Amino acid sequence: MFKKIIYTLIILVIGVFVGKYFYGGKTSNTVLPNPNTLYRNVSKVNDSAKTLLLGQEFSGAIFEIKNGNSIQDAVKEASPGDLIRVYPGTYTETVYIDKDNITFQGVIQDGEWPVLDGLKELNDAFLYSGNGIQIENFKIINYKGNGIMGQAGNNFILRNNWIIDAGVYGIFPQFGINGLIEHNILTGIEDAAIYVGMCDNIDVLNNEVYGNVAGIEIENSRHCLVENNLAYDNTGGILAFITPGLPIKTTYDVIIRNNFISKNNHENFGAPGSIVSGIPPGTGILVMAADDVIIENNIISDNDNAGIIITDFENGGTQASNDPESEPNPDRIVLLDNFMINNGNNPVGELKALMLTKFSTKGPDILAIGGGQGSSIRDINRYRTWGLGDFGVASITNTKDVKTFLLDKPVAAREISKEDLGEMTYYGVCSGCHAYDIRLIGVPTNVIQMIYKDNPKGIVDYINKPKNLRDDYPEMPPQDYLSENAKLAVAEYILSLKK
Amino acid sequence: MKKLVLIILFSSVIAFMYYYIKAPTIPTSDTPSNYSIIEKPEIELCNTCPPGFVLNKKNQCISRNLYLQYNSLENKGVGGLKTALPKVRDGFSPQQIDLGRYLFFDPVLSADGTISCASCHDPDLGFTDGKASATGIYNSKLNRSSPSLWNVAYFKKFFWDGRASTLEEQMQGPLYAKDEMGTTPEQLVKTLNGIDNYNILFAQAFPDRNLNDSIKLHEIYISIAAFETSLISLNSRYDQYAHGYHKALNDKEIEGLNIFRSFVARCAECHTPPLFTNQQIAVIGSPEPVGSPFDPGAEKPFNDKSRRGGFKVPSLRNIDRTSPYMHSGNFKNLRETVEFYTKGRGHAVPENEELFLHWHIWEPNLTDRELDRLVDFLKTLTDESFKPKVPKNLPSGLKIDHYSNISS
Numbered sequence: 001m002f003k004k005i006i007y008t009l010i011i012l013v014i015g016v017f018v019g020k021y022f023y024g025g026k027t028s029n030t031v032l033p034n035p036n037t038l039y040r041n042v043s044k045v046n047d048s049a050k051t052l053l054l055g056q057e058f059s060g061a062i063f064e065i066k067n068g069n070s071i072q073d074a075v076k077e078a079s080p081g082d083l084i085r086v087y088p089g090t091y092t093e094t095v096y097i098d099k100d101n102i103t104f105q106g107v108i109q110d111g112e113w114p115v116l117d118g119l120k121e122l123n124d125a126f127l128y129s130g131n132g133i134q135i136e137n138f139k140i141i142n143y144k145g146n147g148i149m150g151q152a153g154n155n156f157i158l159r160n161n162w163i164i165d166a167g168v169y170g171i172f173p174q175f176g177i178n179g180l181i182e183h184n185i186l187t188g189i190e191d192a193a194i195y196v197g198m199c200d201n202i203d204v205l206n207n208e209v210y211g212n213v214a215g216i217e218i219e220n221s222r223h224c225l226v227e228n229n230l231a232y233d234n235t236g237g238i239l240a241f242i243t244p245g246l247p248i249k250t251t252y253d254v255i256i257r258n259n260f261i262s263k264n265n266h267e268n269f270g271a272p273g274s275i276v277s278g279i280p281p282g283t284g285i286l287v288m289a290a291d292d293v294i295i296e297n298n299i300i301s302d303n304d305n306a307g308i309i310i311t312d313f314e315n316g317g318t319q320a321s322n323d324p325e326s327e328p329n330p331d332r333i334v335l336l337d338n339f340m341i342n343n344g345n346n347p348v349g350e351l352k353a354l355m356l357t358k359f360s361t362k363g364p365d366i367l368a369i370g371g372g373q374g375s376s377i378r379d380i381n382r383y384r385t386w387g388l389g390d391f392g393v394a395s396i397t398n399t400k401d402v403k404t405f406l407l408d409k410p411v412a413a414r415e416i417s418k419e420d421l422g423e424m425t426y427y428g429v430c431s432g433c434h435a436y437d438i439r440l441i442g443v444p445t446n447v448i449q450m451i452y453k454d455n456p457k458g459i460v461d462y463i464n465k466p467k468n469l470r471d472d473y474p475e476m477p478p479q480d481y482l483s484e485n486a487k488l489a490v491a492e493y494i495l496s497l498k499k
Numbered sequence: 500m501k502k503l504v505l506i507i508l509f510s511s512v513i514a515f516m517y518y519y520i521k522a523p524t525i526p527t528s529d530t531p532s533n534y535s536i537i538e539k540p541e542i543e544l545c546n547t548c549p550p551g552f553v554l555n556k557k558n559q560c561i562s563r564n565l566y567l568q569y570n571s572l573e574n575k576g577v578g579g580l581k582t583a584l585p586k587v588r589d590g591f592s593p594q595q596i597d598l599g600r601y602l603f604f605d606p607v608l609s610a611d612g613t614i615s616c617a618s619c620h621d622p623d624l625g626f627t628d629g630k631a632s633a634t635g636i637y638n639s640k641l642n643r644s645s646p647s648l649w650n651v652a653y654f655k656k657f658f659w660d661g662r663a664s665t666l667e668e669q670m671q672g673p674l675y676a677k678d679e680m681g682t683t684p685e686q687l688v689k690t691l692n693g694i695d696n697y698n699i700l701f702a703q704a705f706p707d708r709n710l711n712d713s714i715k716l717h718e719i720y721i722s723i724a725a726f727e728t729s730l731i732s733l734n735s736r737y738d739q740y741a742h743g744y745h746k747a748l749n750d751k752e753i754e755g756l757n758i759f760r761s762f763v764a765r766c767a768e769c770h771t772p773p774l775f776t777n778q779q780i781a782v783i784g785s786p787e788p789v790g791s792p793f794d795p796g797a798e799k800p801f802n803d804k805s806r807r808g809g810f811k812v813p814s815l816r817n818i819d820r821t822s823p824y825m826h827s828g829n830f831k832n833l834r835e836t837v838e839f840y841t842k843g844r845g846h847a848v849p850e851n852e853e854l855f856l857h858w859h860i861w862e863p864n865l866t867d868r869e870l871d872r873l874v875d876f877l878k879t880l881t882d883e884s885f886k887p888k889v890p891k892n893l894p895s896g897l898k899i900d901h902y903s904n905i906s907s
Binding site for chain 1: 547548550563565568569572573575578734745746753758760764771777780781782797801803806809844885
């Protein structure tokens with residue numbers, strides 16, 4: 001009997017120890033996200049991220065950044081293909097990435113996130129120009145500019161970030177092709193929370209945007225899918241715009257479907273003069289000047305001004321200069337079936353004036369105002385509509401064939417042959433001082449050919465570290481800034497020149 | 500009264516000369532002028548391309564640079580660091596480019612043989628003139644600042660107000676404006692046809708025509724455009740950074756780059772790499788010099804009130820060389836210029852003006868440190884490694900005398 005009690009006690013103690021060992025020490029046993037960020041492909045038939053990373057297996061280095069370290073220091077050391085893992089802590093810095101294929105992964109432990117805190121002193125949290133940038137699992141707060149801004153990076157994934165009061169835009173890829181923005185939560189942004197500006201082939205999926213001036217804005221961009229997002233309590237929920245005066249002039253081929261767009265009645269707190277400062281509070285979806293926008297199967301409810309507004313520049317309330325190169329009318333807008341209830345309870349501004357002329361007490365579900373042609377609606381009788389007299393009957397019933405606008409494979413870098421690279425470098429850089437058979441500043445190229453016959457490596461060494469061999473010429477400054485590829489290519493090119 | 504008589508007398512003499520002196524209108528020794536005639540030079544046009552160009556089999560100079568490694572969205576040539584340039588205007592022959600160089604520096608193109616294109620677009624001053632507003636013929640004071648000519652091969656709009664869409668169209672502005680170079684198409688053609696050297700050179704540059712054909716206006720325009728499009732500046736320290744050599748910029752300059760492209764300062768939203776202009780018209784509300792009337796800018800040529808006070812976004816390449824700044828040259832240095840953008844949206848707009856100020860003009864509240872860093876960064880955009888040589892001798896025989904560093 002006594003023995004039994006002892007055994008039981010021993011087993012119990014062991015049990016407690018074992019239990020503590022296996023289940024207690026959360027921090028030492030965090031399951032880290034898969035480094036190639038493909039882990040979220042569960043239960044989705046067509047996972048967009050897959051196409052972005054086609055065939056890419058992770059083989060880079062992993063940098064582990066803990067509280068007190070700098071993320072940027074890791075970026076400086078990182079090479080394309082590397083992963084920068086950031087552990088919970090507060091990081092006050094602007095992370096800029098002028099390299100390709102760098103992944104940033106926040107590690108969330110015990111509900112604690114890695115936080116980028118700009119203290120309302122720093123401008124942007126992430127600023128990238130490289131291709132293949134992936135940023136996930138960060139909490140970004142108190143910046144003055146943007147949470148995440150991309151300038152011309154293609155093939156990006158921005159996901160699972162939690163962005164609060166990060167300034168003008170939350171997530172803003174610009175001049176990018178083929179990008180996925182999904183599973184982010186954004187609030188307190190004084191312009192658009194998610195702003196796709198001058199981009200092609202972007203999917204914006206499964207995000208929650210609330211308490212911003214604009215929830216999601218697709219501007220001067222093409223081939224964009226906005227799906228399954230929750231947009232509420234913004235001034236305007238989801239926008240598809242052409243803004244005049246930008247270098248890329250069109251917006252077309254946009255699908256806005258399966259979103260929840262409710263109660264977007266927030267007071268407009270956009271900066272004076274900004275394009276969104278003209279958005280009337282209570283606007284569910286706003287299409288301005290964009291073409292070929294399909295709006296399908298959204299739940300659009302309780303937006304006090306109107307559920308959907310389709311307008312041109314003139315009536316869009318933008319206080320911007322005209323742009324003769326920018327077509328101002330929304331054309332070929334297609335409204336498929338949407339669930340629209342209780343919109344227009346408290347119209348403002350021009351819509352209110354319009355309401356009074358119509359002796360109505362409520363704003364419409366759908367308003368079309370201004371120019372534009374070729375637009376259509378599947379079942380106009382379901383909604384309270386104003387200005388849809390020109391709309392025909394939609395010739396399609398759904399967009400189910402469009403699963404994604406992401407490309408089948410990542411946008412490839414431009415293919416440049418060695419000879420082309422050599423030619424670009426020789427004429428683009430070297431020709432300032434060297435010509436084939438005449439003396440400019442440096443030695444004629446045919447003289448270089450004699451000295452380095454069959455020895456391109458010798459030229460590369462000289463490029464890296466010139467040693468003044470001749471008194472009759474000035475010393476060449478090192479051209480070591482050229483990439484290794486360019487140095488060798490230009491060396492071989494120089495030796496191959498005929499005239 | 501005496502004055503009036505003198506003016507009339509003087510005008511008559513000029514008119515007389517104009518009618519009776521046969522072309523060329525090269526000023527003779529009895530013309531009052533501050534240049535002297537040098538011995539007629541023997542000039543041959545260059546048969547190789549200027550730096551930045553490769554000669555193809557059709558005797559055309561084709562632009563080559565490291566930005567050809569990249570693409571750009573919709574081929575618009577705007578984006579980030581590794582982004583292609585806009586479509587370039589190239590394909591001129593080496594001879595046309597070289598002939599254009601002579602024409603560019605030759606004062607014989609102006610009505611009285613006193614000023615050349617280079618008078619306002621001096622290669623040693625970033626192809627501007629260092630003045631707030633340009634000076635034309637007879638010391639006329641012009642309204643706007645001379646714009647730089649670096650990288651015009653990539654531009655789609657010309658003049659501060661964007662009113663011309665080709666270089667050929669653009670150059671007719673200053674050539675024929677009464678207060679700029681003051682000539683006329685007739686006078687220009689007559690003058691050049693009267694100069695043997697130019698007849699020979701045009702025949703070299705345009706070999707497809709008959710040998711004895713006279714010089715045509717469009718040949719003059721093409722040659723000058725050919726030279727202007729050869730002015731390429733794409734090898735600054737910034738460019739080295741952009742192509743991947745991050746040591747090219749120091750910490751302060753990188754900090755400046757990050758402010759430049761941040762969404763607080765927003766400089767890069769209009770001064771977009773790689774040209775550092777998005778080539779749009781923007782109304783920013785920069786001030787006129789005290790006492791000058793408000794410049795309506797793009798409102799006039801486009802006949803559009805909403806573009807009042809709008810000007811073409813200038814490229815910032817070689818910006819450190821082209822002070823003073825803005826359309827009116829109202830800011831002496833870069834520091835003053837960047838400060839303009841943080842002094843408040845519309846702070847310099849006259850009270851009676853209602854402008855459609857650009858949405859990126861806002862109140863970024865940049866600190867002094869940030870303004871200093873921006874200036875640090877702007878100075879990394881300098882590259883004059885392909886600066887063309889000023890001709891030693893001009894085909895007209897006129898002398899270029901306001902250049903100190905004349906080379907061959």
